[in-house]
Amino acid sequence: MTSKKCDCQGLCDAPDFSELAPVLGKYAKVPGSLITILQKAQDIYGYLSMEAIQYVAEQTGIKAAKVYGVATFYTQFRLKPIGKNLIMLCQGTACHVNGSKMIEEAICDELKIKDGETTEDGLFTLNNVACLGCCSLSPVVMIDGETYGKLTKDSVREILRDIKKNEKA
Numbered sequence: 413m414t415s416k417k418c419d420c421q422g423l424c425d426a427p428d429f430s431e432l433a434p435v436l437g438k439y440a441k442v443p444g445s446l447i448t449i450l451q452k453a454q455d456i457y458g459y460l461s462m463e464a465i466q467y468v469a470e471q472t473g474i475k476a477a478k479v480y481g482v483a484t485f486y487t488q489f490r491l492k493p494i495g496k497n498l499i500m501l502c503q504g505t506a507c508h509v510n511g512s513k514m515i516e517e518a519i520c521d522e523l524k525i526k527d528g529e530t531t532e533d534g535l536f537t538l539n540n541v542a543c544l545g546c547c548s549l550s551p552v553v554m555i556d557g558e559t560y561g562k563l564t565k566d567s568v569r570e571i572l573r574d575i576k577k578n579e580k581a
């Protein structure tokens with residue numbers, strides 16, 4: 413199956429894969445490159461849409477079900493768009509021992525989402541992750557690359573409220 417080129421000159425909602433096309437030009441026929449292609453697609457679009465999966469399948473000749481299977485097998489891939497602020501909550505051993513579950517409960521309660529979900533307003537996505545490499549600060553979250561340590565239920569709620577407030581300002 414091949415995709416038809418849309419000739420609407422940008423007037424329709426057909427997905428634009430012009431950034432991904434060169435990646436496929438380079439890797440589509442290189443055996444064992446599917447993960448690399450999916451990583452690059454996720455880097456470009458922030459997640460792997462069904463349209464992107466279909467496009468990768470068409471360009472590589474790999475069945476869409478197989479591409480989808482790989483995308484869902486590896487936890488590094490996201491099938492939904494992420495929020496504006498990505499919360500990476502450490503669930504490594506030191507953080508676990510020092511209360512990461514309690515921090516997770518506070519975040520979930522504050523934002524009304526669970527691990528892997530995005531708030532309705534698109535502001536936050538929560539992802540549980542392995543050790544973030546700053547165990548002496550446990551329990552730790554990283555939000556948009558900034559590390560917050562020695563968290564309590566109250567302090568993490570305050571951090572989230574501050575970010576929300578700044579988003580609205």
Ligand code: FES
Pocket residue numbers: 502503504505506507508542543544545546547548550552
């Ligand atoms: S276990 Fe959380 S930073 Fe290492």
